[in-house]
Amino acid sequence: MTAQPEKIMNLPSDQDSTGRTLGDAELGYLREVIESGTLTTTKGRFGKALEGAFAEKFGVKHAFACASGSAAIHIAVAAVNPNPGDEIVTTSITDMGALTPLLYRGAIPVFAEVDTKTLNVTARSIENALSERTKAIIVTHLFGNPCEMDEIMELANDRGIPVIEDSAQTFLAKVGDDYAGTIGAIGCFSLQQGKHMTTGEGGMVVTNDDALARRMFLYINKAWGYGDKNPDHYFMALNYRLSELQAAVALGQLEKLESSVQNRIRTANVLTDMLNGTDGIETPKVAENASHVYWKYCLTVDDSKIQGGSVAMAGLLKEKNIFSAPRYIVKPAFMCQVFQEKNTLGDSQFPFNLAREGAADYRIENFPATVKALNDVLVLPWNEKYNDEHVKYIAQCVKTATESLLK
Ligand SMILES: Cc1ncc(COP(=O)(O)O)c(C=O)c1O
DSSP: OOOOOSSOOOOOOTTSGGGOOOSHHHHHHHHHHHHHTOOBTTTSSHHHHHHHHHHHHHTOSEEEEESOHHHHHHHHHHHHOOOTTOEEEEESSSOGGGTHHHHHTTOEEEEEOBOTTTOOBOHHHHHHHOOTTEEEEEEEOGGGOOOOHHHHHHHHHHHTOOEEEEOTTOSSOEETTEETTSSSSEEEEEOOTTSSSOOSSOEEEEESOHHHHHHHHHHHBTTBOTTOSSOOBOSSOOBOOOBHHHHHHHHHHHHHHHHHHHHHHHHHHHHHHHHTTOTTEEOOOOOTTBOOOOSEEEEEEOTTTBTTHHHHHHHHHHHTTOOOEETTTSSOGGGSHHHHTTOOSTTSOTTGGGOOTTTTOOOGGGOHHHHHHHHHEEEEEOOTTOOHHHHHHHHHHHHHHHHHHBO
């Protein structure tokens, strides 16, 4: 039997300073912004500095700062510019901020199944969801673990369909020589409070494609042609800019990103070594040519062996101050009212009223792998400030919980 830890430990949390790296660099930049009196990125230096540094770090031609991860997805979809009723293949295990932008742009989300271990979409599941109306594919690298991009890009390139990578949860994860988020046509990142780097709310969009970059820039800026000879508002678009204050914080965070990510990987590997072989649970599955950057650390809980499955495990961990999320978002996103009741613009049911027959078929029985994946997953909080003591504590608590629930 594994020994119970002697005392309850408080783990660093990404919701406050215990688990965030905010400090002197951000304060220094913020002071510079305040003293300059220029808080808008249309005039200040920090928005541009952030975009330049982000592009350089990720090895992409264009990077734009924006208001949130949801805004990033909205910008990406707007850049691809679907016609109302066109389809975008995506995943239902994601944040709603990655789905409502599709509806705002008139696109029908068509959900691909997921791998039951990674909860990510796969080339095969995407292929099953494609139709003659597919305008784009969104792949979501969940929890810091990249999707199988080689296979997905091969499929998408064969069909000539652009891939948008939702990398909101995944910063600096390697896929071969590239970073997740820089492989498809457009990559989207979130800078929200709990992400690898944060400015409270915020986002980034990246691309290597000049034409897409132009549309992305315009969509962030009410489609006003800044710098053009005869600028105008060229098309329907919003103000999705970040402020200089946020950009200053994000720039400080970017400077620490590499070390934050490396800390997360190192400690996660320690946990994996400690938990491997524990009966009833499995440690994360990572593709051979990829690195996992552990936004969260997911266990797969086998409820044929563990009494009460992931929910019972979470209950025991909570008693030890470890606040995990059994079943992650609990139900597939398409089971939320916005999809089930088609609550969109007035009573129009737009864009579902334009959907190809069968495209908007959001019945849970069509998604057995998604249901299984959500049933089995136990999402442990993870953080760049975890040290070996924290990891040892988590490992002991997980092991004792597992042993006490083993059937
Ligand atoms: C996968 C994914 N996509 C998109 C978003 C939306 O990002 P934001 O909350 O910054 O709007 C999130 C947010 O958590 C996310 O996890």
